[in-house]
Amino acid sequence: MAKIKCIGVLTSGGDAPGMNAAIRAVTRSAIANGIRVKGIYRGYDGLITGDVREFTTENVSNIIQTGGTILRTARSQAFMTEEGRQKAHDTLVREEIDALIIIGGNGSLTGAKIFAEEYDYPCIGLPGTIDNDLFGTDSTIGYDTTLNTILQCADKIRDTANSHERIFFIEVMGRDAGFLAQNSAIAAGAECAIIPEDNTGKDQLIEFMERGIRKSKKSCIVIVSESPTCGALHYAKRVNKEYPEFDVRVSILGHLQRGGSPTAHDRILASLVGYGAIQALLMGQRNVMVGVRNNEIVYVPFIEAVGKRKPINKGLIHMLDELSI
Ligand code: F6P
Numbered sequence: 001m002a003k004i005k006c007i008g009v010l011t012s013g014g015d016a017p018g019m020n021a022a023i024r025a026v027t028r029s030a031i032a033n034g035i036r037v038k039g040i041y042r043g044y045d046g047l048i049t050g051d052v053r054e055f056t057t058e059n060v061s062n063i064i065q066t067g068g069t070i071l072r073t074a075r076s077q078a079f080m081t082e083e084g085r086q087k088a089h090d091t092l093v094r095e096e097i098d099a100l101i102i103i104g105g106n107g108s109l110t111g112a113k114i115f116a117e118e119y120d121y122p123c124i125g126l127p128g129t130i131d132n133d134l135f136g137t138d139s140t141i142g143y144d145t146t147l148n149t150i151l152q153c154a155d156k157i158r159d160t161a162n163s164h165e166r167i168f169f170i171e172v173m174g175r176d177a178g179f180l181a182q183n184s185a186i187a188a189g190a191e192c193a194i195i196p197e198d199n200t201g202k203d204q205l206i207e208f209m210e211r212g213i214r215k216s217k218k219s220c221i222v223i224v225s226e227s228p229t230c231g232a233l234h235y236a237k238r239v240n241k242e243y244p245e246f247d248v249r250v251s252i253l254g255h256l257q258r259g260g261s262p263t264a265h266d267r268i269l270a271s272l273v274g275y276g277a278i279q280a281l282l283m284g285q286r287n288v289m290v291g292v293r294n295n296e297i298v299y300v301p302f303i304e305a306v307g308k309r310k311p312i313n314k315g316l317i318h319m320l321d322e323l324s325i
Pocket of ligand 1: 014105129130173174175226258
């Protein structure tokens, strides 16, 4: 296997707090091991257009504490085409980049998998998404920070919910995964979480209303996973119609969940997987996502990381029901 002399690093998909800490770890670890680093701007789009700059350790100074990504990011449509990936490969050859590190979520690592197979090119993925929906790692970079942001908002909304004796539906991100909704609900002491994984066919709103809100509480918070058809607005409208005696409000947290300074947990996770990415390359690993399980760095084949659905602990749904009586 040819020695890796130069790597490229890019961030792709939605930004996530801790991505900068990961860029820093990758860059410093590579340089410490005698490997040159090139930063690729604007995700796969920058790879296609050749938006590439050589990095020194100084390029990543003072960024561990910042949200967003200094490399910028994009959801590249062009990289989904064969023509786009051909151009991306041309850039890597021209820039003499021997391996690519991709920091991103499910879609970005799926792109990496396709590219790695198509060109037999060494790619290493780092789990960078607030959604926590990558299989094989306990957590993803940005998830913990976002959980804490949601928590701060829910605590504030609780004041108003209490004071006015209202039901609040708070909608959070997560795409099609309920990790953010479920765990922020537990941490915020919310009365219910409505998540896509709770697909028993039962009506989650009716179950919740019948369970006790009408008996024991005058105000409550329901955290709802975003959904094109049944997000927070959908449930609020239903309560207005089916339980008109309640005063209902909706708060859609939106993109304020994605920014901000990463928590200690996310900085440490990003540092571990960034360091682990260079270790992986030095050990001859290819086409894996670096994750952390039980505090150990693990290497998860792309096919598992993006091909398997990360299970949510459904026992926690019952726990939340019990703790919110
Ligand atoms: O994947 C991260 C995420 O924030 C999802 O939770 C959300 O559905 C999506 O990105 C929003 O994407 P955008 O910022 O492109 O609207």
